[in-house]
Amino acid sequence: MHRYRSHHCGELRSQDIDTDVRLSGWLHNRRDLGGILFIDLRDHYGLVQLVARPGTQANEALGSLSKESVVRIDGRVVARGADNVNPELPTGEIEIEVSDVEVLGVAEQIPFTINTEDGVNEEKRLEYRFLDLRRERMHRNLLLRTAVISAIRHKMTALGFNEMATPILSATSPEGARDFLVPSRLHAGRFYALPQAPQQFKQLLMIAGFDRYFQIAPCFRDEDARADRSPGEFYQLDVEMSFVEQEDVFQVVEKLMSEIFEEFGGGREATSPFPRIPFREAMLKYGSDKPDLRAQLELTDVTDVFAGSDFKAFAGKHVRALLVPDTADQTRKFFDRMGDFAVEQGAKGLAWVRVGEDRTLTGPIAKFLTEENTTALLGALGAEPGAAIFFGAGEFDEVSKIMSAVRVEAARRTGHFEENVFRFCWIVDFPMYEKDEDTGKIEFSHNPFSMPQGGLEALEGKDPLDILAWQYDIVCNGVELSSGAIRNHEPEVMYKAFEIAGYDKDAVEEEFGGMLRAFKFGAPPHGGIAPGIDRIVMLLADEPNIRETIAFPLNGNAQDLLMGAPSEVDDARLRELHLSLRKPPPANK
The missing domain is CATH 2.40.50.140 (Nucleic acid-binding proteins)
Structure with a gap:
């Protein structure tokens, strides 16, 4: 035996x-x-x-x-x-x-129970993560992650993709977050950067002629934690394809995602095909570029209804309305709780009215609405008796943020929310550029390596703020799984695109010399995407926090409480790396 x-x-x-x-x-x-x-x-x-x-x-x-x-x-x-x-x-x-x-x-006295899901705090769980992973839920989550990654590899290979590894030590890249830097011992005063993503390398693989690449890629970004973002490192399904347009990428990713979510979703439906929603439409209808489509309610821009209104709360402001049908049986407590929820999101309050059987309006702000306002409002919303209407007013971005959350919460509270389903969508037609509110400068709004819609002609002839990019996000249940794009593979288009954002030719060549050199030797049209593995597993496991799907995550302060990272380095090691430290002064107590 x-x-x-x-x-x-x-x-x-x-x-x-x-x-x-x-x-x-x-x-x-x-x-x-x-x-x-x-x-x-x-x-x-x-x-x-x-x-x-x-x-x-x-x-x-x-x-x-x-x-x-x-x-x-x-x-x-x-x-x-x-x-x-x-x-x-x-x-x-x-x-x-x-x-x-x-x-x-023999085990010493354990710091928390393993055989029950008691309320031990996360810091203690991460300090003893090897014990936490013995718990049934965490063990199940990690096995789910393993199975999902294995299935993705099998399916990507079956679709004709080749798995390839890209460098971990590389040069800094303007991906939009801070790099983690690694000092060089052999080259004093110089640093490697850990990759925020394999973006440039996977494009170089397309230029090298490999056609279809994928990788379960580790990515490193020095950014703050959120419920759906782990600080420090994360993993993504990195994908790139040659000789494709946007729709070609969509077809591959939709097939993969539908199959993965059907296979591992525990019987929850994964809807397909995924609707395509232009960015500006998403912001108006849902208040977000990552809408939760399980909520079956939409926002409506009613700014014009109140243009010139004497109602000071709405006059001269952007106004968005949320129609919630069939609320006749809702008590005042429902409206009060919705108001409290809006305040938690940063609002000063939440205006609302109810539509009566005779199509008259009642509620706190009804007396401020003229007959003309009421007629125009009911017409714009298609409101029927028994409906409630909630309003947000203010700056566009502020209203969008608050009313996006109100939309989902109202849907949950009134039965207009689909449970046990995965609702995907593509957000498309992102603006290529945006204006910095403080400086007035034109900046890239998304990925600087994307191809502008209309190419060089659009860059030379259109207002930069009107130029759209071949950029797209895939969203599931209000969680952004990934951004992607059809890439800019033409040197002259790249020079012009960066010129608009304030980079001269020399700066572009200094920052992206490797990419530009490759483009000048025959680059195919190509595009790709990189869905987050951690977020995929988080959705499949129905976990509210991404750290519940990662074996050894950093905590919210980017610390490894188990291994003691980040740790101090002794003077001998610093000298070997040609470094000296300048610590910040202690905070005043």
């Missing part, structure tokens, strides 16, 4: 009764019933119940061990009594009569 096990804990069934077995695992739980010990033994594959009778070596050994100690046991598989069968456990029809125990590793 094997030194440690003949079977896994989770594989034994009734057909194994009367079999002698050897198992190894962790002491998950223990119950003493009249001197008889019932032990739950756990390994990677599942749980099995052990029985240790009074007066035996097994009873004495198992009775004194702390939970989470590691043991090897020998025993015989027996049937559980009819009253003790556990139908929720795959091994629930049998148990193991233990004859011998070997202690392989």
Whole structure:
């Protein structure tokens, strides 16, 4: 028999009764019933119940061990009594009569329970992440991640893509976030950068003629944490294709995403095809460029309805309205709670009215609306009796942010929200440029390597703020999974695009010399995308925080509490790297 096990804990069934077995695992739980010990033994594959009778070596050994100690046991598989069968456990029809125990590793007092999902704080969980990962939910999440990545690799290969690795040590790149820098020992005063994404390298692979590339790529960005963004590092499915237009990329990604979400979504529907929503339309209808389409309500721009209005709260402002049908049975408490929710999002309040049977309006602001306002409003919204109308007024971006959240919350509270479904969409037609509000300068609004719609002719003949780019985002249930683009592969177009954003030719050649040199030797039209692996798994696992899907994440302050990173470096190592430190002064207390 094997030194440690003949079977896994989770594989034994009734057909194994009367079999002698050897198992190894962790002491998950223990119950003493009249001197008889019932032990739950756990390994990677599942749980099995052990029985240790009074007066035996097994009873004495198992009775004194702390939970989470590691043991090897020998025993015989027996049937559980009819009253003790556990139908929720795959091994629930049998148990193991233990004859011998070997202690392989004794556990100290554990800082939190493993066999229950108690409310231990995240800092403690990350400090003892190796224990946290023993918990059923976390173990399941990590196995889901493994299975998803394996399936993605198989499907991408079947679609004709070639998996290739790109460098980890490279040059800095203006991807939009801060680089992590690595000092060079051999080249004093110079630094490598960890890649924010393999953007330039995957484009170079297309120029090299590889046609279809993919990689489960590690990416590094020195940015703050959010619920859907882990600080420091993340993984993405990096994809690039040659001789394609936007729709070609969409077809590949839709097929992949639909299959992955159907396979691992636990029975939740993944809708396909994915609707294409222009950026400006998304901002008007949903208040966001990552709309949650499970919410079956839309916003309407009613600024014109109140143009010249005497109602000071709306006069001269951008006004967005949210029509919520069938709210006749909602009490005042519903409207008060919606107002409180809007305040939590940063609003000063939430204006609203109700539409009566005679199509008159009631509510806090009804008295401020003229008959002309009411007629125009009801016409613009198609409002019927029994509906409620919520309003946001102010600057466009501020109103969009607040009313986007109000839209989803109102849908949830009124039954206009689809549960247990994945609603995807493409956001398309992003503006190529935007104006900095403080400086008035024209800047890239998205990816500077994207091809402008209309090419060089558009760059030379149109107002920069009217130029659209072949850029796109894929969104699922309000979570942006990825940005992508058809790339700019023509040197003259690239020079002009950067000139508009304030870069002269010399600056472009200094920053992107490798790319430009490659473009000048025959570059194919190409495009790609890079959906986030962590976010995909977060959605599939129905987890609210991305760190629940990563084995060893940094905390919200970008610290590794388990390994103690970032850590200090001694003076000898600093001298070897030609570095000296200038620490900030201590904060005043």
